[in-house]
Ligand SMILES: Nc1ccn([C@@H]2O[C@H](COP(=O)(O)OP(=O)(O)OP(=O)(O)O)[C@@H](O)[C@H]2O)c(=O)n1
C-alpha cells in the first residue's frame with residue numbers, strides 16, 4: 001500500500017566543509033540551486049503530501065521566490081533553522097505536527113539525487129516497523145583510531161553501513177525522540193540516533209551510492225557528472 005507522508009527538508013547549515021562563500025545548498029548545478037533539485041524530487045513523489053523547508057532566517061525570501069519560480073506547490077511552510085542540524089529538524093517537525101500525517105521523512109537539503117524507489121521503500125519499512133533509514137554498506141575497511149594515531153580496533157565490515165537520508169518515522173516516534181533528547185540534553189548526528197537512544201528499533205533499507213550528501217568540493221564534481229549523465233538518459 002502507498003504511504004502518504006510529509007517531509008522535513010533541512011537546509012539551514014553553513015556548509016563549512018565545502019569552503020565556498022555561498023552556502024552549498026544554494027550553489028548552482030545546471031543553473032538550478034542544489035536545494036531546488038532536492039525539493040523537486042519530493043514534489044514529484046506521488047505519496048508526498050507536504051514539504052516543510054527549514055532554512056536560515058536570512059534566506060527565507062529567496063527560498064520563497066524559488067518555490068514560486070519552480071512550482072514547488074507542496075512546500076507548505078518555510079521555517080527558520082537552529083544552531084545544530086538537530087535543532088533545525090525539530091523546528092520542521094513542530095510545523096509538520098499539525099498536518100495530521102502519520103508518517104514523516106527527514107531529508108538533507110544537500111542530497112539531491114535520492115531515487116523515488118528508495119524513498120518508497122523507506123516509507124514502507126517505517127510504516128511497517130516505526131522507523132527506517134536509507135543506507136549503503138561501507139566500501140572501505142574502517143578502523144577505530146585513538147588520539148595518538150594508533151589503530152585500536154577494526155570492526156567487522158559486514159556490519160558497517162553508511163547512513164543516509166531520508167530517514168522515515170512514525171511521527172509520534174520521532175517527536176518523542178526529539179522531546180526526550182532536548183529534555184536529557186542529548187545530541188545525535190542523525191535522527192535515527194535519537195530514536196535508537198529511546199530503545200526503539202530502526203530498520204536499514206539499502207539505498208545506493210549516488211545519494212551523496214554534498215559535503216566537500218569533490219562531491220560537486222560527482223554532482224555535475226551525475227546530472228550530465230542522467231540528463232542524457
Ligand atoms: N544547523 C544546521 C546544520 C545543518 N543543517 C542541514 O543539515 C544537512 C546536513 O548537514 P551537513 O552536511 O553537515 O551541513 P552543514 O552543517 O551545512 O555543513 P558543515 O558541517 O560542513 O558546516 C544540510 O542540508 C544542512 O543544511 C541544518 O538544517 N541546520
Ligand SMILES: C[C@](O)(CO)[C@H](O)COP(=O)(O)O
Nearest residue numbers: 108163164165189190191213
Ligand atoms: C543525517 C546524515 O545525513 C547522515 O549521514 C548526516 O549525519 C548529516 O550530517 P553530518 O554533519 O555530515 O554528520
